[in-house]
Amino acid sequence: MSTIETALAALDLETKVSLLAGQDVWSLPAVPHIGLGSLVMSDGPIGVRGTSWGPDDPAVVLPSPTALAATWDPALARRVGRLLAQEARRKGAHLLLAPTVNLHRTPLGGRHFECYSEDPLLTAEIGVGYVRGVQDGGVGATVKHFVANDSETARFVLDAAVDDRTLREVYLAPFEAIVNAGVWAVMCAYNGVNGHTMSENDALQNGLLKGEWGFDGVVVSDWTAAKTTAATALGGLDVAMPGPGNPWGPKLVEAVRAGEVPESVVDEMVRRVLRLAGRVGLLEGVEPAVPVRPEAVVDGDALAEEVASRSFVLLRNDGTLPLASPTVALIGVAAEEARILGGGSVTVFPPHVVSPLDGLRAQGVELTYEPGVDPRTKLPPAYGPEWTDPETGEAGFRMVFRDASGAELGRLLLEAAVTGWTGKMPAGVDGSLLDSVELSAWFRPLVFGEHRFGVGGIGEFVLTVDGEVLYDDKQVAYDDDPAAGILLHPETRVATTVEGPVLVTLRHKTWVRKGIGAVVGITLGHAEPGPTDDELIQRAVVAAAAAQVAVVVVATTEEVESEGFDRRSLALPGRQDDMVAAVAAANPRTVVVVNAGSPVEMPWVDDVAAVLLTWFPGQEAGAALASVLFGHTEPAGRLPTTWPVRMADCPVLDVDPVDGVLAYREGLFIGYRAWERRPVAPAFWFGAGLGYTTWDYESVTVTPSDALATVTVSLRNTGARSGREVVQVYLVPDAPAADRPSRWLAGFASVEAGAGEVVEVVVELPRRSVEAWEDGAWVTLSGGYTVDVGHDYGDTRLSAALKV
Template identity: 85%
Template sequence: MSPIDTALAALDLETKVGLLAGQDVWSLPEVPHIGLRSLVMSDGPIGVRGTEWTPDDPAVVLPSPTALAATWDPALARRVGTLLAQEARRKGVHLLLAPTVNLHRTPLGGRHFECYSEDPLLTAGIGVGYVLGVQDGGVGATVKHFVANDSETARFVLDAAVDDRTLRELYLAPFEAVVRAGGWAVMSAYNGVNGRTMSENGLLQNGLLKDEWGFDGVVVSDWTAAKTTAGTALGGLDVAMPGPGNPYGAKLVEAVRSGEVPESVVDDMVRRVLRLAGRVGLLDGVDPVVAQPPPEVDGDALAKEVAERSFVLLRNDGTLPLASPTLAVVGMAAEQARILGGGSVHVFPPHVVSPLDGLRDRGVELVYEPGVDPRTKLPAASGPEWTDPETGETGLRMVFRDAAGAELGRVLLDEARTGWIGRMPVELDSSLLDTVEVTALFRPLVFGEHRFGVAGIGDFVLTVDGEVLFDDKQVAYDDDPAAGILLHPETQVTAEVAGPVLVSLRHKVWVRPGLGTVVGLTLGHAEPGPSDDELIRRAVVAAASAQVAVVVVATTEEVESEGFDRRSLALPGRQDDMVFAIAAANPRTVVVVNAGSPVEMPWLDDVAAVLLTWFPGQEAGAALADVLFGDAEPAGRLPTTWPVREDDAPVLDVDPVDGVLTYREGLFIGYRAWQGRDVRPAFWFGHGLGYTTWSYESIEVTDLATVTVTVRLCNTGTRAGREVVQVYLVPETPLPDRPTRWLAGFASVAAEAGETVEVVVEVPERAVQGWEDGAWRTLTGTYVVEVGHDYGDTRLTAELKIT
């Protein structure tokens, strides 16, 4: 008998079922008598949070998943995974809840920035690299959200109606690639698919994932997604999180004893948990997959490299790279960089290099103007103006109290923003916790009417200088824990401040079934300031007197985040007005777009250059400075097609009708849907200029065991660069109800100025197959193989016959 079977045989029913239901928000219980230690999980995908959500436990923050996909480099994704495994080990985490391989079905998707691409092949390549890298480090990766979780609106309850061909060829394809590459865990989505919620979807979780694909790992629920006991167990969900108190535990024991769920089903579920525990080194008698971790990775250096490799130069009249001009730097995001998206991806970085920091560190002569504020919520109170009223230390004091008002503990916050679930940042029994109070002495730099914000769920009392400004309850937007904990509503109030004042925000904590005690609040603050018109005027004056204006525009957490879909692709606030005004004052205006997904750029033809930096992670400014001045090339290529206007996008539907979201567009998403339309996008899938030019010289196609495309190309510019060679297939005779052209392979290659290089691109068998009549069928016929710089820029062609 194997060690896993031996361990399983030593467990009684209650203990077995206990391994299938979390013992808390993030972990499974230990079972000492079989040598099993507790398995700890944590969110990703751009940093490892650990079990505490606090600035006291920072993590390396990498660029957004859209940025990683923009590198078109699975090998780089694998290095990212190795770094994240290193971070996970440091934090005692064994299973990383990432990556997200749902597709960019629509640019309005709220977690668009957290997914990779509109194309399943590119998504699969980056996703497989990421998962293998994490597992190279001896940590499990959890590919999610299985499946059709491509929008956020009503994600708990919506049913995605997707035909089998579309499901197989698009949305399931990245999951299949990860599973067949050896992934250890899959997260089941909140939503339903074709009439059955994913937590209970035996057709997909048992029949497809475990039986057809041969997946031998663990299927874990999204947090609080499991709602039933027998239906969930029989539907293929192995682990229900969080616990205790979810539908497994005592309820599953009862279901087994009543005969509703065979104990053999439970045994299979437990065997999978034990197998995962063995793989990550938590089960005695089982050798871990990785006995010795890989060499340590420099997290700061890799974060910077990924950022540089991901930046996409959308437009350039030759202004970039810069020489050594005087700069006017404009935009709040230049000083307060938005390095990551909102929601469960959020982690606290050890430091942040803002664009302004990066340029100043370089010694660039510059002036800075913040321009207009795009945020609708106030920033969290922070800075040297806020001090503990008792000790005088910089920061805001938070005191934890029980129902009788007795103090349970205290902590000093760098900023007045918290997000703790279950486990608090100090040792206390969270079941006793009743209220928390944030207090600080605020010494204003500017006198006048200050704005204060109360953000969070539950009862709050805000007092400024002894006056109660807010005493009321705030309710969640909906029942989504992410929206409730991270995207809380905010009430803003004002107070005249003419000197030091004592500020206090008291909050009765929120208890959510399945999650326990939640402390999630923000004390916001903004000092008096000029109007938007005046801020734009100041920015224009600065830009007019500089040789080059660098304008950093950005989305906000209220625009791109888990928990809701976007309602507009326009930049928030009056940022567009600001760019138009600056471009009119200085023809050498470079716009840096700090956004994780597509935005409208009505000023595109009026500016000298546009550089897309995505959400660039903690080394944002260091990478930006190097790219602007040419020390590094913006080597990224778009992983999704960008429209000129929101209304031009082929798919905008994110709202279920009577609970059903119908994927009526079928296979036609992204560039597939733009094909043959009268309206053209602003930038095609795969677009990116870089700082050099490329000549595609020859192509050779071979069809032996595997179809390969060998491309010879030359760097015809005056500097080193990187090119992404993209291979598309075009059926000579159009196939009914299918796209006329699709991505079939890609490869990234670097070359020095004047150097000729050769790259071989493998075309996977699935690229010439379709799901027809319940099986994969080869789409026989003659194809034109098109190779080029992006979807809209073909450089070479050849013929391929598929029989």
Template identity: 60%
Template sequence: MAQHADGDQRDQAREAAVEAALGKLDLDSKTRLLAGQDMWSLPPIPEIGLKSLVMSDGPIGVRGTRWTADDPSIALPSPTALAATWDPALARRAGALLAQEARRKGVHVLLAPTVNLHRSPLGGRHFEAYSEDPYLTGAIGTGYVQGVQSGGVGTTVKHFVANDAETDRFTVNNLVGERALRELYLAPFEAIVANAHPWGIMTAYNQVNGTTMTEHRYLVNEILRGEWGFDGFNVSDWLAARSTTGALKGGLDVAMPGPQTVYGPALAAAVRAGEADESEIDDAVRRVLRLAARVGALDGAEPVVTEAPAEIDGEALAREIARRAFVLVRNTGVLPLRPDTRIALVGAAARDARVLGGGSATVFPAHITSPLDGLGAAFPSLTYAVGADPSDELAPADQGFELRAVCRDAEGTVLGEGTLPSGQLQWLGDDLPAGVTHEALHSIEITGTFTPRESGDHAFGTRGLGAFTLTVDGTVLYDGVQSMGTESDPFEAIFGAPRERGKVTLTAGRPVEVSLLHPLDRSRAMPLPAVLFSLVHLGPRRDADALIAEAVEAARDAEAAVVVVATTERVESEGFDRTDLRLPGRQDDLVRAVAAANPNTVVVVNSGSPVELPWRDEVAAVLLSWFPGQEGGAALADVLGGAEEPGGRLPTTWGALADAPVTGVTPADGELAYTEGVFIGYRAWDRSGATPAYPFGHGLGYTDWSYESLDIDSTSAVSGASGTTATVRVRNTGERTGREVVQVYLAPAPSQADTDRPARWLAGFATVTAGPGETVEAVIGLPRRAFETWDETTGAWVHREGAYVVTAGRSLTDARLNETIAA
């Protein structure tokens, strides 16, 4: 009680400091504070003791204010992987690590987590979100936010709301019924606000029911702030704010990035013209100053966290999360492998690991442990074959390239240089090398050497808009201009398709000079100062059948084959949605051929979200590794060798696209109607009657479990209190220590079933660990909200009285125990 009172006193002291600072600001200072001063920060105001507030992209790391490998960051597994652990406490530890990274980089606010839902499996950015289920999403997101903010760093829960696809994301009008909004899309945000008290929310690009989210007064002011009591700041997604007065009245506090935004001088002018109320500006500034006070950027205000938490070993945590996230969806007994097993490792992704998704989630780890690295260290008898490359498209120059960017003025004088982690150059705002300004910058040359690891014809090309001169080994491959197409996304230069410009025959191990010169086009209007283009490359394309034949021979001579298949950045990335769920290239053919040659074939699926696995019943084991972060290869060795068990369970249903009940991501006449209502994910699969490849919640370990009893305490639910408690007793019947995710689902009793509710839904879960023969109890609270639906007529939550079947089990479809209760 005394601790709570002490917290209240500190909050009051911070609020007093905020009010004192606010009272010293004039109109121009206030409106300037609500607009970014550059790409990532708000302006300092020294006269009130306000430091510049710095923001950075997450969610798997903290990139900082520069898109460079010079300042590396820990790269954790993808958010889908974190959700696959079904462990909010582990998510909290991940958040605490990222707070540590943020403090190291001088970052006050992490632009994460993403808690939009997997409405359609075609969503291109789903690797960055958690799940198709709002309850699981809210629980993992709560842990993440609690962890980040426990380190004194703010979060911005995003993207508020219904930003569930990438197609036409800047303009799409998502038509979502009020019930679906409340029960699905708003639900994770509501849970996180209630349980983690985030210091920030980011509003999305899209419209919801005719109003763009940066101007959505109803959803932001009435629901988020009014009903839920959110007291943090509301920042726009980058370039999302479109109207000065509309955004202010819609509850937007900060318009990013700057300095050219709809706020700043434009907002001050609106007040002086009588078009905006200064009291609304005061409210927004107050929330920004409250954020500054919480993170320690306002003099006279004690930050929420006064002492940095104990240091966390980032590499060890990245490895732990990865192995806890791996989902073993099939195992005929081949796993785990003996340390002396003769293994044939197959797949381009085994050598060149894909550890994270594309887009703004990109960070640059100091090192990456690939599957080849990890398994090679753990299994002495290992051979490797490429087998099949998932991509036949040029990608940013990477392996074998040593590059730098040379900046010149109009006279050709060098202004400065910057190192490049790859051929992808992304300088946003003032993210320029020392001594370089946008005003003086006339051209950039990506230059350096390329040492091929394979002999043959190497393709080179460009991605971006404007003039390019591409030279490789003294030969000019391209000298021309790439014009703007019909693209509406201002980040098309980052996410657009690469273009091949020519081929050069090169010899393995012999370095050659490469150069891509890009004069800037000052006539092309840009929404913010930026330099965005890429040098792209594709190695020699050997005959696909010959590569597969080599892999088959390697597999035939081994005791076990491990095939790593993967998606590519052109399949899963921010900026576009997927067109299908197939693995790219000849990877399906590769798996079938290897499986025919070796009955002990294990397939590792390196993707951030579902893909089709048409050969899944033809192989001995299937392990989903998601985008496993920088330590993914080491974690894979831990799991395949049995030092650790795969701990993950599916946070999203995996199935064939032809069977998926909800798929639409493409607007018609600018609108995308969520006609399915509350039936997405497993709710929709249940309703359609189709059978997915692997159901929600599915995952195998290396031991067996017996579910012995389910006890329900429904007293609290009957009396109208917080909810029901389910106590599930489980026993480890195997010979190894294991971890089990006990899942509890609710369903209306058969006599209570109706068409307006799903057949069943996740109501609670818990993770338990037990040794061989040991019995443990999982105590799972079932919140009152699990028994409620939103009534669109009354505009209120309604407790649905009646009989419910409470089911405890290992997945949605693996029910072990059930009890019927009245609620």
């Protein structure tokens, strides 16, 4: 009998059931008498938060998943995974809840930035690299959200109506590839698919995932997704999170004893949990999947900068880039306060942030800075040297945690007046006793006059400034979504005249969410007296006109791109478009840096010298930006999703369920597959991106292989410097069908070469690229194909024939 079977046989029913649900928000219980340790989970995918959601426990913050996919480099994704495994081990986590491989069905998807691509093959290749890297480090990866969780509106209750062919060929494809690569866990989605909520979906979880695909790992629920007892147990779920208080525990024990759930089903769930525990080294007598854990050797800061710079996509360039040490006018709020990540469960607190302003200053160029217009609808968190006690010199914000009697449970000193903890509180603070928190700091204004303060969060608040109560009221969540409740919180603004040092105090009575526990998420916003938007734009214009080059950083905000809600517009928030237009009119050498995780409209794109897309670039944002702008690094990224001219042009915009159902009526036609059928062209095709050199595609040969075919391409770097090219291979059937895409990505590979160098690239095409799901089986679409090889979907350089 194996160690796992021996351990299973030693457990009574109650203990077995206890292993199938969280003992708290992030972990499963230990069972010492069988040598089982407690398995700890942590959110990802761009950093390992650990069991605390607060600034007191920082972690390396990498660029957004859209940025990682823009590298088109599975090997780099694997290195990212290894870093995250290192971070997970440092934080005591055994299972990383990442990657997210839902697709860019529509640019309005709220978590678009957290997913890789509109294309299932690119998504699969990057996801496989990421998962292998995490598991190289002996930490489990959790591919999510299984399946059709491609938008946020009503995500807890919507039913995605998707035909079988579309499910198999598009939305399930990345999951299948990652399961075949050996992922250790899968997270089921909140939503339903074709009439059955995913936490109870027997056909997809038992029949397909565990049966047909042979997945031997754990299926874990999204947090609070499991709502029933017997139906979830019979539907293929293995672990219900979080706990305690979820529908399993004593209720599942009762269901087994009542004959509603066979004990053999529970045994199989426990067997999977024990197998995962063994793989991560938590079960005595089982050799871990990685017997010798790697040392902490990955330089997180360096890798974060490398991924960022390699992900940047140069969409337009008249030769202004790279910069040759000119005088620069740097413009934009996001240039000083970098937007490094999207909102939601991806949120991680970095140990530091290199802003674009920091990065450009480090280059030693002559630089002027103007913030321009502020795109945020909420006041920025209070921060800066003016928040310092005039007597003690202590800088920052004192956070005190109290119980119901007012007794102190613990305290922290924060650099900025923004906090966030769910379930587990900072070290030494007992969340079960927590009743209120108090945030306070001395404010020494640099400018006298009317200052604005913002109270952000959910619950009861009292704000006092210099002893005067300015706000005493309760704020409620916009809806029941915990992500929206914590991150898209309401804000109340108050104003008062400040003409000297004042003590500012924000008291907050905490709130409790069922299944999660105490929640602390508050922000003290602040804005000093300042000019109007028109005046700010005019200042930017004056600075731009006086410089050789203007660099304008535009950005979305957390109110635009976040988990918990979908977008309603692709326009940049605020008056940023007006600012870009005015600056470009004043200086023809205007470079626009687009700091967004997903597509935005760019009405000024033809009027500026260069456009550089930096996604959400992580903690080393400014260092990577400066390196690319000044040519130390080439912008090597390519678009993982098609960018429109206008939102109205997009083929798929539907994110709102009708009578609880979100119908995927477009079928296979999302992304470039759908744009091909539109009467208008996009602004930039899937796969697009320029570099600092040029390439000549000289020849292509296609050779049949055991899989399908091997495509060999010869390229020459015809520019004056070394560079990187992503060779993309598309298949075009000679006999197109109206109900199928006319062209699709079948393979890709990247190559680097010096100036004038000729290199050869080999791209393997898998059999699946010519298969379709018909009548419940995969069938080969036989016939002739044209193999298109090119720079992007809209730029074919070479073609060859293939017979299947």
